[in-house]
Amino acid sequence: MTLFDVYPLFDIEITKGIGCRTYDKQGNEYLDMYGGHAVISIGHSHPYYVQKLTHQTENLVFYSNSVINKLQVELAEKLGKASGYEDYSLFLVSTGAEANENALKLASFHNGRTKVIAFKQSFHGRTSAAVRVTNNPKIVAPINEGFDVEFYGLNDIESIRKSLQNKDICAVIIEGIQGVGGIQVPNAEFLQQLNVDCKENGTILILDEVQSGYGRSGKFFAHQYADIRPDLITIAKGMGNGFPIGGLLISPDFKASHGLLGTTFGGSHLACTAAIAVLDVMKAENLVENARKIGEYLIQELRSIPQIKEVRGLGLMIGLEFEEPIKEIRNKLLFDKKIFTGVTGTHTIRLLPPLCLSKSDAVSFLKNLKEVLDSNTVV
Numbered sequence: 001m002t003l004f005d006v007y008p009l010f011d012i013e014i015t016k017g018i019g020c021r022t023y024d025k026q027g028n029e030y031l032d033m034y035g036g037h038a039v040i041s042i043g044h045s046h047p048y049y050v051q052k053l054t055h056q057t058e059n060l061v062f063y064s065n066s067v068i069n070k071l072q073v074e075l076a077e078k079l080g081k082a083s084g085y086e087d088y089s090l091f092l093v094s095t096g097a098e099a100n101e102n103a104l105k106l107a108s109f110h111n112g113r114t115k116v117i118a119f120k121q122s123f124h125g126r127t128s129a130a131v132r133v134t135n136n137p138k139i140v141a142p143i144n145e146g147f148d149v150e151f152y153g154l155n156d157i158e159s160i161r162k163s164l165q166n167k168d169i170c171a172v173i174i175e176g177i178q179g180v181g182g183i184q185v186p187n188a189e190f191l192q193q194l195n196v197d198c199k200e201n202g203t204i205l206i207l208d209e210v211q212s213g214y215g216r217s218g219k220f221f222a223h224q225y226a227d228i229r230p231d232l233i234t235i236a237k238g239m240g241n242g243f244p245i246g247g248l249l250i251s252p253d254f255k256a257s258h259g260l261l262g263t264t265f266g267g268s269h270l271a272c273t274a275a276i277a278v279l280d281v282m283k284a285e286n287l288v289e290n291a292r293k294i295g296e297y298l299i300q301e302l303r304s305i306p307q308i309k310e311v312r313g314l315g316l317m318i319g320l321e322f323e324e325p326i327k328e329i330r331n332k333l334l335f336d337k338k339i340f341t342g343v344t345g346t347h348t349i350r351l352l353p354p355l356c357l358s359k360s361d362a363v364s365f366l367k368n369l370k371e372v373l374d375s376n377t378v379v
């Protein structure tokens, strides 16, 4: 059997990771300014994480959601404290798309509506209401029967308000910071007004914090810069530091009932152990604060580099937009300087390093980036 060839690959095989460094099979060391696409939060192979997962693997990897799993309860308690959402409840899944799928479904169960507002350049995952083809009407929400989506520009509150006033919008789904869209940060005033307008019109506000959450922005959730409390918040990526786990934080306005949502793998013993280890390390090492501090330093320094047209972002979620295509800059960073970065579109480099990035790592990245930009073959 061969692999279904859907991913363009760099000719690099990463076989090891420690902290903010990865190593290929030839032993070359790379500075990881990409975090495996915002997934590595506490650093590669953190010793506490390795020890907790090893111990759990020796005892129990998985049993079904039909028996008591105290690790789920411990995770919910720790996540509530870390995020400031102690009064919300938690539904555990395995990926970001699954978290959003369930959020939309729950919103539709709640208000019986099907139309959704989303944003231009948004990205929320690749599943598509798989339940529509599932032959069990009890678990098919109205929204799964095919639904309309209206796309608006970020911050376009006037158009959105007009639409919400029709009182037929099920949910507004918005990223805390748009990731795939090129690191676009919604205005705080826009989010505040959106929150008010949603409440007034019976629309559920879903904050997709799959990429921007878990401390990446320098607060636990990016929307906390706007001081709002959405109805539903979706999480994944940094939650497991590489172990697949996602979740849905649900406001107390939603009532659970048996069978309403469900999954086989969500909240497995091993997944919860990974997520608990992540929260323990984030707390012990003050990683949210580190992301804020190092992010502020990086953004300030990057804004003084003349070849960069625009620097956007918060914390360690940073977009660098260039006038010219960035393919060569990124390749030089990777192959000459041994630094992983991400991209979005053709003109923007994305920085999504582990939250434990040190000041000296940041300094080293800046030095190497400037050398690449100053080399006349590139720009």
Ligand SMILES: Cc1ncc(COP(=O)(O)O)c(C=O)c1O
Binding pocket: 094, 095, 096, 097, 098, 100, 123, 124, 125, 126, 175, 179, 180, 208, 209, 210, 211, 212, 236, 237
């Ligand atoms: C904001 C956002 N939501 C959802 C997803 C989908 O997550 P997953 O790939 O885990 O399904 C992503 C993935 O990049 C994302 O960036």
